[in-house]
Amino acid sequence: MTGMEAILSGGLQGYLVVAFLLFTIGLATVLLRRTLLMQFMGVELMLNAANVALLAFARFRGGDPQGTVFYLFIIAVAACEAAVGLALVIGLFRHRSTTDSDRAASLKQ
Numbered sequence: 001m002t003g004m005e006a007i008l009s010g011g012l013q014g015y016l017v018v019a020f021l022l023f024t025i026g027l028a029t030v031l032l033r034r035t036l037l038m039q040f041m042g043v044e045l046m047l048n049a050a051n052v053a054l055l056a057f058a059r060f061r062g063g064d065p066q067g068t069v070f071y072l073f074i075i076a077v078a079a080c081e082a083a084v085g086l087a088l089v090i091g092l093f094r095h096r097s098t099t100d101s102d103r104a105a106s107l108k109q
Helices: 003-008 012-032 036-060 065-096 101-108
Strands: none
Touching: 012 036, 036 065
């Protein structure tokens, strides 16, 4: 049994550990990177971590269909967020020729 199989065979705790690790990596990416595209990817990782936790709780409640429906709504919101976020990053790059988040504050002018 590999390390990941050992974590996931532990039940709900294994899935929550994976969700916590994904969320932590996403949060570190948002806080430490200056590029808007990397920050955007960090936000997506945090959203996916919430999805993993939500599905784990739904599964361990006996396959609760409400959790699955809520998961599908989160996926739809993530798709909309991806479209809007990528459009903002592209717009900033076209306007400023950079995706540095420090330069984004200068758009107020």
